[in-house]
Amino acid sequence: DTGVSQDPRHKITKRGQNVTFRCDPISEHNRLYWYRQTLGQGPEFLTYFQNEAQLEKSRLLSDRFSAERPKGSFSTLEIQRTEQGDSAMYLCASSLATGNNEQFFGPGTRLTVL
Amino acid sequence: DQQVKQNSPSLSVQEGRISILNCDYTNSMFDYFLWYKKYPAEGPTFLISISSIKDKNEDGRFTVFLNKSAKHLSLHIVPSQPGDSAVYFCAASEGAQKLVFGQGTRLTINP
Numbered sequence: 001d002t003g004v005s006q007d008p009r010h011k012i013t014k015r016g017q018n019v020t021f022r023c024d025p026i027s028e029h030n031r032l033y034w035y036r037q038t039l040g041q042g043p044e045f046l047t048y049f050q051n052e053a054q055l056e057k058s059r060l061l062s063d064r065f066s067a068e069r070p071k072g073s074f075s076t077l078e079i080q081r082t083e084q085g086d087s088a089m090y091l092c093a094s095s096l097a098t099g100n101n102e103q104f105f106g107p108g109t110r111l112t113v114l
Numbered sequence: 115d116q117q118v119k120q121n122s123p124s125l126s127v128q129e130g131r132i133s134i135l136n137c138d139y140t141n142s143m144f145d146y147f148l149w150y151k152k153y154p155a156e157g158p159t160f161l162i163s164i165s166s167i168k169d170k171n172e173d174g175r176f177t178v179f180l181n182k183s184a185k186h187l188s189l190h191i192v193p194s195q196p197g198d199s200a201v202y203f204c205a206a207s208e209g210a211q212k213l214v215f216g217q218g219t220r221l222t223i224n225p
Contacts, residue, residue: 033212043203045214095210100210
């Protein structure tokens with residue numbers, strides 16, 4: 001399977017704990033995006049990378065959130081001191097920097113903070 | 115502010131008929147528009163896109179229309195099939211960067 005993969009698919013944690021999610025993009029894609037989706041809403045942009053450089057961060061991304069893409073391949077999204085409001089589906093997408101901006105999404109990681 | 119809006123949360127269409135999903139946007143700098151389809155517990159799947167220099171793009175049963183003066187786009191699916199039942203999101207971007215999504219429309223195709 002050469003699509004975008006995310007791990008884990010589901011994560012249940014207690015408030016105050018740290019969690020880390022991983023995304024593996026389509027191998028030839030140099031752009032990688034993180035989005036968050038809550039019930040009844042469309043995905044909301046969090047941050048994106050071109051190769052290993054983080055080019056933009058949304059104001060939704062508080063200081064408790066950090067994302068990395070150390071070698072320009074896979075990416076991790078860490079949430080520190082989780083809060084109940086962090087419960088959401090975290091989606092990763094990848095694309096080529098050139099072309100028509102078609103972004104291909106992974107299956108998402110569903111986070112539940114108790 | 116909601117830059118991309120889908121004002122119909124749900125739509126029900128009979129199998130074989132045309133489904134029309136609508137989307138409005140406010141940012142005149144958007145230059146690329148996309149439609150995604152989403153099933154439960156899956157990520158969005160790309161369907162069709164259109165550049166702001168065009169007013170129509172067709173791919174099989176799917177056609178997207180763009181009216182820049184009205185800041186409105188629509189997705190037509192004809193004929194509608196039961197497998198088309200899903201949530202549809204429109205999205206827009208300014209340059210090849212982040213996507214701004216609407217809230218989604220749940221399409222149900224009735225046999």
